[in-house]
Amino acid sequence: MNQQRRSLLKYSAVFGLMASAGLISVAQAQEWNKAAFEGKSLDEVFKILGAGTPDKSGAITLNAPDIAENGAVVPVGITTTLKAEQMSILVEKNPSSLAAQFFIPAGTESFVTTRIKMGQTSNVFGLVKADGKWLMAVKEIKVTLGGCGG
Amino acid sequence: MADPMRVRAAESGGVVDVKILMKHDMESGQRKDAAGKTIPAWFISTINVKANGKDVLNGQFGPAVSKDPFLNFKYKGAKGDKIVVSWVDSKGDKRTDEATAS
Amino acid sequence: MKNIKFLLALSVLTLTTFAMQGTAFAQQVNDPKFNKMMKDGFKADGIAGLDRIDQDATQKFCSDPVFSGSKQAEKMREKIQKINMDGIKQPSDGKYIGDWKKGEAIAQSGRGATWTDKADTPIGGGCYNCHQIDPKEISYGNIGPSLTGYAKLRGYSQDVVTYTWNRINNSKAYNACSNMPRFAHFKLLNEQQIQDVMALLLDPASPVNQ
Amino acid sequence: MQRKFTLGLASGVLAALLTVSTSVLAQKSATDDIAKYREMIADGNPSELYEAAGEDLWKKPAGPKNATLEKCDLGIGPGVVKGAAAQLPRYFKDTNKVQDLESRLMTCMQVLQGRDPQEMIDAPFQKGPKKDMEAIVAYVVTLSKGDKIKVSTAHPKEKEMYELGKRAFFYQGGPMDFSCASCHAEDGKRIRLQDLPNITTQKGAALGWGYWPAYRVSSGQFWTMQQRLNDCFRQQRFPFPIYGSDLTIALSMYMAKNANGGTVETPGLKR
Numbered sequence: 150m151n152q153q154r155r156s157l158l159k160y161s162a163v164f165g166l167m168a169s170a171g172l173i174s175v176a177q178a179q180e181w182n183k184a185a186f187e188g189k190s191l192d193e194v195f196k197i198l199g200a201g202t203p204d205k206s207g208a209i210t211l212n213a214p215d216i217a218e219n220g221a222v223v224p225v226g227i228t229t230t231l232k233a234e235q236m237s238i239l240v241e242k243n244p245s246s247l248a249a250q251f252f253i254p255a256g257t258e259s260f261v262t263t264r265i266k267m268g269q270t271s272n273v274f275g276l277v278k279a280d281g282k283w284l285m286a287v288k289e290i291k292v293t294l295g296g297c298g299g
Numbered sequence: 300m301a302d303p304m305r306v307r308a309a310e311s312g313g314v315v316d317v318k319i320l321m322k323h324d325m326e327s328g329q330r331k332d333a334a335g336k337t338i339p340a341w342f343i344s345t346i347n348v349k350a351n352g353k354d355v356l357n358g359q360f361g362p363a364v365s366k367d368p369f370l371n372f373k374y375k376g377a378k379g380d381k382i383v384v385s386w387v388d389s390k391g392d393k394r395t396d397e398a399t400a401s
Numbered sequence: 402m403k404n405i406k407f408l409l410a411l412s413v414l415t416l417t418t419f420a421m422q423g424t425a426f427a428q429q430v431n432d433p434k435f436n437k438m439m440k441d442g443f444k445a446d447g448i449a450g451l452d453r454i455d456q457d458a459t460q461k462f463c464s465d466p467v468f469s470g471s472k473q474a475e476k477m478r479e480k481i482q483k484i485n486m487d488g489i490k491q492p493s494d495g496k497y498i499g500d501w502k503k504g505e506a507i508a509q510s511g512r513g514a515t516w517t518d519k520a521d522t523p524i525g526g527g528c529y530n531c532h533q534i535d536p537k538e539i540s541y542g543n544i545g546p547s548l549t550g551y552a553k554l555r556g557y558s559q560d561v562v563t564y565t566w567n568r569i570n571n572s573k574a575y576n577a578c579s580n581m582p583r584f585a586h587f588k589l590l591n592e593q594q595i596q597d598v599m600a601l602l603l604d605p606a607s608p609v610n611q
Numbered sequence: 612m613q614r615k616f617t618l619g620l621a622s623g624v625l626a627a628l629l630t631v632s633t634s635v636l637a638q639k640s641a642t643d644d645i646a647k648y649r650e651m652i653a654d655g656n657p658s659e660l661y662e663a664a665g666e667d668l669w670k671k672p673a674g675p676k677n678a679t680l681e682k683c684d685l686g687i688g689p690g691v692v693k694g695a696a697a698q699l700p701r702y703f704k705d706t707n708k709v710q711d712l713e714s715r716l717m718t719c720m721q722v723l724q725g726r727d728p729q730e731m732i733d734a735p736f737q738k739g740p741k742k743d744m745e746a747i748v749a750y751v752v753t754l755s756k757g758d759k760i761k762v763s764t765a766h767p768k769e770k771e772m773y774e775l776g777k778r779a780f781f782y783q784g785g786p787m788d789f790s791c792a793s794c795h796a797e798d799g800k801r802i803r804l805q806d807l808p809n810i811t812t813q814k815g816a817a818l819g820w821g822y823w824p825a826y827r828v829s830s831g832q833f834w835t836m837q838q839r840l841n842d843c844f845r846q847q848r849f850p851f852p853i854y855g856s857d858l859t860i861a862l863s864m865y866m867a868k869n870a871n872g873g874t875v876e877t878p879g880l881k882r
Contacts, residue, residue, distance in 0.1 A: 181344040181389075186361040214648035216539075216641060218804065218882045222365045222828035224651040240363060244329060248363040254354045257374040258314065261356070264365040264652070266327060293540040293641075293804055305659045322660045324831070366831030367657035434771075435778055442779075442858025443844075446851035453785045453850050460783040464790060514786055515845045530802045539641045542802045544794065573788075580793050587786035 186247050191239055191274065194247045195283075198237070203276060206231075206284035211275040213290055217267065220292040226262030227286075231279035233259035242271035267292050301388075306398035308382050315376035315400045317348065317355075319384055320369055327362045343368060346386045350376050350400075376400060449516035458484060463578035470578070478577040486574035488586055489567050492596065497562050499596030501607035507594055508534055508601055514589065524589050526598055531580070534601065535608040544580055551602040553610045565602060569595050645804055649880075658749055658826040658878035661833045665750025668743050674724025683719035685712070685751065696755035697875045700864045702766040709772040711863045713837050714855040716747060732854045736838045745824075748835045752824055752877040760821060760875055762867040769864065772857075776865030779858055780810070785848035791862070793847075795819070805882060810866055817873025820866040825879030833878065836863055 188194035195201065212226035225248075227236045236259070237250040248265040259277075267273075267290065275286045302322035309316050321343060328340025340362045348356040355374040380400040387393050445451050459481050462469050469478065510525025512518065528534060531544035534551075555561045567574055569590075572581035584590040590598070601607050669680045669692075685695035686703065700711040706718055720726040726740075734741040764770045783790040794802060795810040809815035824835045834842075840859050844852045852859055 181359055186359070212651075214644060214651055216644040216648060218645050218648050219829045221831060222652060224369075224648070226371070243363050245361060245363065247361055249361065250359045251372075252357040254356070256353075256376075257355050257372065260373055261358075262369075262371040264369050266325075266363045266365055268329075291539070293645075302660065303663060305663065318655055320655055320657055320660055322657075365828075367660060369655040369657070371655070432778070435775055438775055438857045438861060439779070439782070441853070442856040443850040443852055449785075449845075449848065449850045451850050453848065454782075456782075456784055460788055463788070464778075464781050464783045466781060466792065466796070514848045516851055517845065540803045542800070542805075544797075544800050544802065544807075582787040582789075589786060 182250065185250070187245055188247060189245060191241055191246050194239060195276075198250075198276075198283075200276060200278070200283040203283040203285040205286065206277070209275055209277050209284060209286035211273065211286045211288045212262065213273060213288055215289075216291045216293055218293060220267040220269070222264050223267050223273075223290060223292070224262065224264050225273060225275075225290075226260070227275035227277065228260045229277050229279065229284075231259060231277065231284070233277050233279045234281075235276075235278040236261055237274075237276040238263070238265060239274040239276060240265065240267055240271050241274070242269055243267065301392050301394040304384060304386075304394065304396040306382060306384050306396055308380065308398050308400040310376060310378045310380075310400045313375055313377070314373050315350070315380060315382075316371070316373050317382060318369070318371045319348070320367060321346075321386060321394070322367055323386075323388065325360075325362065325364055325366045325368060329362075341389055343386045343388045346370070346384070348372075348385075349383045350374060350380045352381075355382075446516035448514070448518060448520050459573055459577065459583075466578070481577040482574055485571045485577075485583065485586070486567070489570045489574060490585070491563075491566070492592055494592075496596055497566055497599055498603055499593060499598075499600045501597070501600035501604045501609075503594075504597035504599070504601030504607075505535060507590065507598055508532075509538075526584070526590060526594070527582075528598065537608060548602060549609060551609050552605070557603060557605070562599075562603060565599060566595070569598055641804060642806075652828065653880055656826055656878065656880045657831075658753070658824075658833055658880070661746045661749035661826075662753045662878070665746035665748065668747050669750055674720065674726040676723065676725035678723045678725075680716075680719055680723060680747070682723060683716070685715055685719075692751055693754045694758050696752045696877070697758035698761050698763070700769075700772070700860055700867060701763060702768045707768075709766075709768050709860055709864060711836065711855075711860045712748060712751060713744060713835055714860060716744060716751075717855060728855075736834075736841070737832055745833050745835055745838075748824055749833055749878055752875070755875045756877060758875045760817065760867060760870045760873045762864070762871055764864075764868055772861050772864040773868050775857070776861035776863070779862055780865050787848050789847040789849075791843065791847075810869060813869060813872060816866050816869035820863075820870040821873045821876045822879030822881065824877055825881040827881050829882050834881075 182197070185194055185197045188197055195203065208231050209227065209229045212228065213224060217223040225238050227238065233253045235250065235252055238248045239246045240248055243266075249263055251261050253259060270289070270291045272287050272289050277284050304322065305320040307318045323343050324341065325343065326338055326341040328337065330338045332338050342362045342364065343360050346358040346360065347354065355376075356372050358370070360368065378400055382398045382400060383395060384397075385393065385395040439454055443451060443454060456464065462477060462481050468474050507526040508528035510523070511527035511530050513522045513524030529538060529541045531542040533541040533543070533547040533549050536549050552561065570585035571583045572579040573583055582589055584595060602609055604610070672679050682689045685692065686698055686701045687695050696712055699715065700709050702709050703715065703718070710718065717728040717731050720731070721728050731740045731744060737745065764773050780791045783793070791810070794800065794807045795815070798809045798812070798815070800807045800809070808818040810819050823839045824833065826833050837854055837859055840862060841852055
C-alpha cells in the first residue's frame with residue numbers, strides 16, 4: 150500500500166490527539182493547506198477549498214487601494230456584515246492564486262487586514278465562508294512601476 | 300532563532316484591536332539570486348493567536364504574503380487579556396510572542 | 402568612457418577661456434578641499450569607475466546653476482551647445498524611424514550603467530522616469546515635458562524628425578544644462594535603439610500619436 | 612532653419628496645452644490613489660522590528676572591550692539618545708570632525724567597544740556589522756520622532772561642511788550628467804509616480820531629510836541615510852560613495868540644515 154498515505158494517516162492521528170489534549174490549536178492540527186496554496190487558478194483554489202462557484206456579495210467589502218505604489222506590499226483587508234467562519238485573499242494573476250486564509254472563531258469580528266505581494270495589475274478576491282455558504286467580493290488593484298530603476 | 304514580533308493590542312468598547320508585525324523574509328520562490336538560481340520559497344505558513352488561552356484567530360499564509368508580515372484583526376475582549384501569537388514557517392522554524400491588551 | 406577623456410581635454414581648453422573671460426564663479430572656483438572630498442568620497446565598483454566623477458566642460462558648467470543660468474554666461478551656454486551639437490551624427494543608414502514597440506520597451510526601462518549592472522546589461526532610455534509618453538502608462542514623471550501626441554501635435558516634417566533625432570542624441574545641443582542625458586554621446590543607446598525611440602514619438606501607428 | 616522650426620512648433624503648442632490639461636486630471640487622481648495607498652500602509656511600519664533589535668544592541672556588551680554603547684555621546688551628552696538625532700550632523704570636539712549619526716556611532720563603537728571602523732565601512736548594507744548598525748540607527752532615530760530638526764552651522768567646521776555639501780549637491784558627473792539637483796532642485800517634480808522633494812527649500816528638505824531613515828517596502832529593508840545616499844549615487848551612475856566619508860556627511864549637513872525647523876518623522880515608510 151501507499152507508504153505516504155499511511156504515514157499521513159499516522160500524523161493525523163497524532164495531531165488529533167495533541168489537539169484534543171489542547172497542545173496545539175485546531176489550525177495547526179489542520180496542516181497547512183498545500184494543495185490550496187499551490188493552486189494555479191482561482192477555479193482550482195475554489196475547488197480545493199470546496200467553495201464551488203462563489204457568488205458575489207455586497208455584504209463583503211475589500212479594503213484595498215486602487216493603485217499600489219509597489220507590488221511587494223499591497224494592503225488588503227476583508228470585512229463583512231455576515232458572520233464569517235473563513236476569509237481568504239486570492240490574486241487572480243499571481244503564480245499561485247491563494248495568498249492567505251483565515252479561520253475566524255466565534256467572538257472574533259469578521260474583519261482581517263494583511264499585506265500581500267502582487268506580480269502585476271490584477272483582480273483581487275475576498276472569499277468568505279459564512280453560514281456554510283461561500284461568497285466573494287472582487288476589486289482590481291493596479292500595480293505601478295515605481296522609482297527610477299523600474 | 301527567529302526575531303521577535305511586535306504585538307499591539309488595544310481595547311475599546313469591548314473590542315480588542317490586535318496588530319502584529321512579524322520579522323520574516325517571506326521568500327516567494329519566484330526570485331533569482333545574482334547567479335540566476337531560483338531562491339527557494341521560505342515563508343510563515345501558519346499563525347495562531349490566543350487570548351487568555353482561547354483561539355481568536357488562525358491563519359495560513361502562502362508565499363505571496365509580504366515580507367515582514369502585518370496582520371490586523373479584532374475580537375471581543377477586555378483590557379488585560381493575555382495575547383499569545385505563534386507562527387510556524389515552511390522550514391519548521393517557530394516563534395511565539397506575547398502582549399497584554401491595553 | 403573614451404568620450405569622457407576627450408571632453409576632459411576639451412574642458413581644459415574651455416577652462417582657459419573661462420579664465421580669460423575673468424568671470425566670477427560662485428561655486429566653481431577651484432577648491433582643493435572640495436576636490437579632495439570628492440576624490441576621497443568614492444571608490445570604483447564594477448563598471449562604475451572613478452573616471453565617472455571627472456567632469457567634462459558641460460558638466461562643469463552646469464554644476465553651477467547660478468552662474469550657468471545667468472545673463473553673463475550666455476556666450477558660454479552657446480559654446481557648450483555648439484560643442485554638443487557638433488558631436489551629433491545623423492543615422493548612418495539614413496533611417497530615422499525604427500520599431501515603436503521596441504522603442505516603448507526602451508522607454509520603460511530605467512536600468513543599466515550602475516555599479517550593480519554588468520558591462521553588457523542593456524541600458525534603458527528611462528524615458529517614463531521624466532516624460533508622459535503612451536497615455537495608457539499612468540506611472541510617468543514630469544521632469545521633462547509630456548510627449549503624448551508628439552507628432553500629432555508637431556507634424557511629421559523632416560524638421561521635426563531631425564530636431565527630435567538631435568534632441569535624443571544630445572539634448573545639450575539645444576539647452577546646455579538640460580536635465581536629459583546625452584544618449585548618443587555617452588553611448589547609452591545605440592543608433593538602432595534611438596531609431597526605435599524615434600518611432601515611439603514619430604510613427605503614426607505609435608500609441609503616442611493616437 | 613532654427614527660426615522656421617520654432618514657428619512650426621508654435622502651432623502645436625495650443626493643442627499640446629489642451630491635452631496636457633486632461634492628462635493632468637488623470638495624473639491627479641493617480642497621485643491621490645497613491646496617497647491613499649501610503650496612508651493604508653502607514654499603520655504598521657516594520658521599522659518597529661528594527662528598533663527593538665537596536666535597543667537590545669545598544670545595551671548589550673560587545674566588541675573586544677565587551678562594553679555597551681550606553682555611554683556613547685551623540686552630541687548632547689554621554690548616553691543621551693532622546694532628541695540626539697534631530698541635531699545631527701554636528702561638530703564633535705573629541706574627533707575634531709563634523710559627524711553624522713552613523714559616523715558618530717562608528718566612533719562610539721571604536722572608542723567604547725574597541726571595534727574596528729574599517730570593518731563597518733567595508734561591510735555590505737543589510738549584512739554583518741552593518742545589520743547591527745541599521746538596527747541601532749532605527750533605535751536612535753525613533754527617540755527623536757516628533758522633535759524639531761535643529762542643526763547648527765555655528766562652528767566654522769559645520770559651516771564649511773554645509774558649503775561643501777551644497778557644492779556636492781550640484782556636482783554633475785557620470786554618463787547621464789546627473790547631480791542630486793537634477794531631481795531635487797525644483798518644486799512639484801516626480802520620477803514616475805514618486806514625488807521628488809526640492810531639497811534646496813526648507814519645505815522640501817524637511818520632507819526628504821525628515822523621513823529618512825525609513826523602511827522601504829520595495830526592498831523590504833530598513834535603510835539608513837547612508838544607504839539612501841548610496842542608492843541615489845548608484846542611480847546617478849556615479850562610482851560607489853564610501854560609507855561615512857566626508858562627502859556623505861557634507862550632503863547630510865546640507866540637507867539637514869536646509870530642513871531646520873521641520874519635524875523628525877523617522878523612521879519613515881517609503882516605497
